Amino acid sequence: MILVHALQFIARNGQLPGESGLPTLVHLTLVTIKIAGLAVLISIVVGLPVGVILGHLHRGSFVAINLGNLWRSLPSLAVLAIGAAFLGLGLNVVLFALIVLAVPPIITNAYVAVDEVDRDLVDAARGMGMTERQILLQIELPLAVPLIMAGVRTGALFVVSTTTIASLAGYSGTLGDIIVNETSYQRSGVLGAAICIAGLALTVDALLAGAQWTLTPRALRRRGDGREAVRSLTALVEEPATAGKLS
């Protein structure tokens, strides 16, 4: 019953009968995408070079791996609180918390991906006279794409679902606004917004799966890769947990 009301709420684009001037679901979703996208982009720009270069040098495994373990145990609201003490409430601190959550899996995966590229291949490339730069860009990176993208997808998944806490940190305009406002929107509205967020997370994951497929060198593509479009769900069902739920 409540599910029907929630779907009707989505169909009404987040409007409540008898009230005007409410932000539409489409608008809130777009703002959520904007914040999540910005956070993921910054996380990639920060995390990827670090992980890839450490992996190429086969150095710093302790840092790269333990960062991942440490990150698993950071409560998101605590990160937000500590960040807010220095950055103040608002968009900055939300972005900070999201980036703190997304960077470690990206670094850890990028490190492991590049570190584990077959050493014989790298030696062969070096023997053929390739420069370090060529080895990195033409041998190691293409071979590391699947694992690197797995890290990006993990990070993106956390970011999208954690964007809701933005509304707790004094930044309104995301789908979290509906979720924290049960008084106005009723349970059906909250459930509707939750469905939108879950849908958004799955969509982002599917898009990144597509990007992974496109970036993976043709010879490395496995038959199943295209079909496991929604890794988050399949991973939840098929693999033991390696990371917790953050929000």
Next chain:
Amino acid sequence: MSPPLLLAGAGPIIPSFGSPRSFACERNNGTFCWHWFSTNWSSVLWPALRQHVVLTLIGVGIGFIIASTLALFAHRRGWIERPVVILTAILYTIPSLALFELLVPVPGFGLSLLTAETAIVSYTLLILFRNILTGLRGVPAEVKDAARGMGMTPRQMLLRVEIPLALPAIFAGLRIATVTVISLATVASLVDNEGLGVPILAAIANNGFKTELIAGGVLAVALALVADALLVGLQRLVTPWARRLA
């Protein structure tokens, strides 16, 4: 010092932090006001930390009992696995903030510990169930054959062979579930008014009172790290054979 005169209906122009007898560093919201910290430790922070530990123990405890029961059933009868995983995975994808809010209007729940723990436990199930089952399934067939050959009953095999060998996977699950619960329990303060989320949310509502933000946040992070380290220690204690190998 008398409070500044205010026009009727106007809000205070300078936000005031804390009670009237607050300290200077509290009023001007310095980065970390030790004075506030030591004054409010026993009345605000320590109770919140204690409640947070209790919230976590209850959540992980109940989650572990439910998940291990389900996993033991699924270990004997394989068909149980699918429906359990699908159901718990659906629960897992709901943002926690939304689940808390959704449970509040349900009769019998309301703003209570029950609401907080119901949501928290539902998130531990998938992690614990999957890891316990993976651990039990990962026991090598030769080992089980040897145990059977020694005349062990299925019950003896489970208690003396399968569960001990599954302990590393079980502990991996427990560690993740515990830090997850500690994280979610901060958000649970919205519906339960307990735990370290209380000072954090109060500080946010109080125009971002820095001392309380840092104190609450650091305590939550520290609790998560300590809990994780304790579980690692416990794992080493109960799996002495693994230590000898390493």
